[in-house]
Amino acid sequence: MSNNGTVGTKLPWVKLALYGLESMDWEDKFRRLRKDSDGVNPAFPIVEEVTTQSASEPLSEPKLPETQAEKSVKSEKETVLQGLKELAVQKENESGAGIKFPGGEVKLAESTETEESISIEASESPKKLKVLFVYNYSSDALAMPEENRNQAPSEQLLSRMIKAMKMDESEYETLVIEEDKRDLILNKLAETIVEIVVPMGAIATNLVLGKQERISKVHGKFFNKDLVYKNDQVRSFQVVPVFNPEMILINPNMKRSTWMDLQKIMEKLGIPLE
Secondary structure, eight states, X not given: OOTTSSOSSOOHHHHXXXXXXXXXXXXXXXXXXXXXXXXXXXXXXXXOOOOXXXXXXXXXXXXXXXXXXXXXXXXXXXXXXXXXXXXHHHHHHHHSOOEEETTEEEOOOOOSOEEEEOSSOOOSSOEEEEEEEEEOOOHHHHTSOGXXXXXXXXXXXXXXXXXXXXXXXXXXXEEEOOTTOTXXXXXXHHTEEEEEEEEBXXXXXXXXXXXXOOHHHHTTOOEEEEEEOTTSOEEEEEEOOBOOHHHXXXXXXXXXXXXXXXXXXHHHHTOOOO
């Protein structure tokens, strides 16, 4: 304060009173007030606006920053879960099964399971098979007379592939189909109970699954399939696509991956690999 007891700092509201309200030129006076009070008065510091919660909103506890220990535990948990997921994917692709351990099992949710209603009746006394191989004749076989097609290189390779799986002849059958002739497959499955259907090549895979799939993306993977026939008979089986023998002859690099796919099927059926 000054010696005469008045406030030394120029306050805008004091000047406003001195100018007089009755004859005030509002625009001019406010301009002058603003000019006189450009400096910040230390007695009235500028306070930033604080947004408060509405009275109708429930109060919530402020979120505290994570400690280093909490971050470490969270990171470790995410790493373990990601590792389990990757391992489950690997096991699922290898054998169609999850990771078993004492007291539990880690398995991916089946996103490939499909159910389909069929408008024909199924046999009440079906034949039982372990594997049904479904394929269409390769170009080398089609170039030969029908009675000699089993001598085609692709047919010879198919025979060696099946023989390598060490199944008895009574445990499997082969079904030759034509493109867009899905009824051949449905009729065969109507009279058969089979554990695994192995479509060989893109044409057979699409006909068995009833949808378009890229063989390069789905080979060696397990798909669950349920066919519900007209007389309420259900044929449940797994589908494991592999490459067509003709493709293996064209690209020998596919031989190794195809053999690995067949080994997955053997493992699923409990057939020793050695």
